[in-house]
Amino acid sequence: MTTIVILGAGPAGAAVALGLRRLGYAVTLVSEWRRFAALEGVSLRVLEALRGAGLHQALAQATLPSQRQVNWNGQQHAQNVEFLLDRPIFDRGLRVDLRLAGVELIEGRVLSVQTCESGHRVEIDGRQALDADFLVEARGRQAPALGKGLRGPETVSLLNRWQGTPGNTASAVESLADGWAWMARRADGQCYWQWTVDVASAGLPGKAQLLEYCRQRRRESTVARSFFGDEPEIDLQLHARSSTAILSPQVCGDNWVRIGDAGDGGRPLSGNGIF
Template identity: 85%
Template structure:
């Protein structure tokens, strides 16, 4: 039996590819705990469809003419698709079920390797034994020694309820990083600020939402994009966005794919595209 840890696009693509080859596949994952919105390019959508994720994309992607303000230059040349991750993840699970993948929702406690496979301990369930293991838990995957790392960066995702309007997205370069902005028709607003950890001098967790709001309101571009309406139910999630290359990506009876093998800067869905690149090659 092949066991895949992680149900993001990379893990799902590997699972679907292996099922097409006739293998029995079990996928173990904790589902995303917060509502995220991601901007992806047309090539990412094509790659996702090519991997077999049809239900995942049925109602999850909305097109947007992305506005760009970068190094003093402004343009709107590209179409960006806003991927609603809760809808996408629900459809992804349906794609996996239709393909015959066994789904287990749970937290992986430990993975113990032996000469013939892996024992996977899952919270609240009996352990699984995998003849072959695919590590696809992204940045949450345990590190394998000291890999190569780029500058330490963090992405601060701010989400709040604003005034309903038109769907839109934008990206802006800043002195100490860059910000991605999105606004859905239902008024859900997203502002993700990616900064260098060493030079950002961020405040403590308790005051971080107010600090981000001040930085956002200090940008004329962001003020114009979001307008002056009320911001309610503000939520903030911090995620590492440091580029990482694992020192080893495969061995006897196991392989790492997606961000677990190589994580890159998430600008414009590039992270999803790179993850899929390794995932689509894994079954071969």
């Protein structure tokens, strides 16, 4: 029997694992689960696609509908309904979906992948190595690069999260001179503001000053001030990650394939969300 190992348990890796199980293949999935709280915006079309892939438990408690407000190039309007996805809840449900389908789950950090004509050997921190006939690389932008590839302008997404006053669930987006901001507020008062910016033109300060710089930029925005109000930002935290568009030079071989952002992280200035 063909031994299949999938690296990464995001929506792409999970959907492939469930699809392979429906075809009768044995699947082992290795993943380091996300360690920070995040809220992601998804459309109804994406929501239906995730359900179609079999992610029912992942979506059971994770989604909150929100009428998204848009301020783009000075034009204001209410866009289509956006569903806010609580990523930690989604990930917990995703693990349930995978286990119910018979996928073997291994939580651990992949140290290395050695590939030869006959297969692959996956070294995992603190665990026995895995041998695979076929490998699915689904670790997103954390996947090791294959050669030089095509890389767009360097962009970074700066996610600010804090505790505010409980209220209505809402989300909004705003275009800015050097990028754009996505913002969301949950009913329990958890607030999110993500600024996705072109690194070359933004003039970002050093890491120590970055949190305060984001707070200053947020206060300069009429849209953000109206959305969040003037209430204190309790337990304000910052998480930065690359959002640079990347196209891998090769996405498949005879016994491996790269999927999702591991193969085509090609959304310039993309922020939180599943596409």
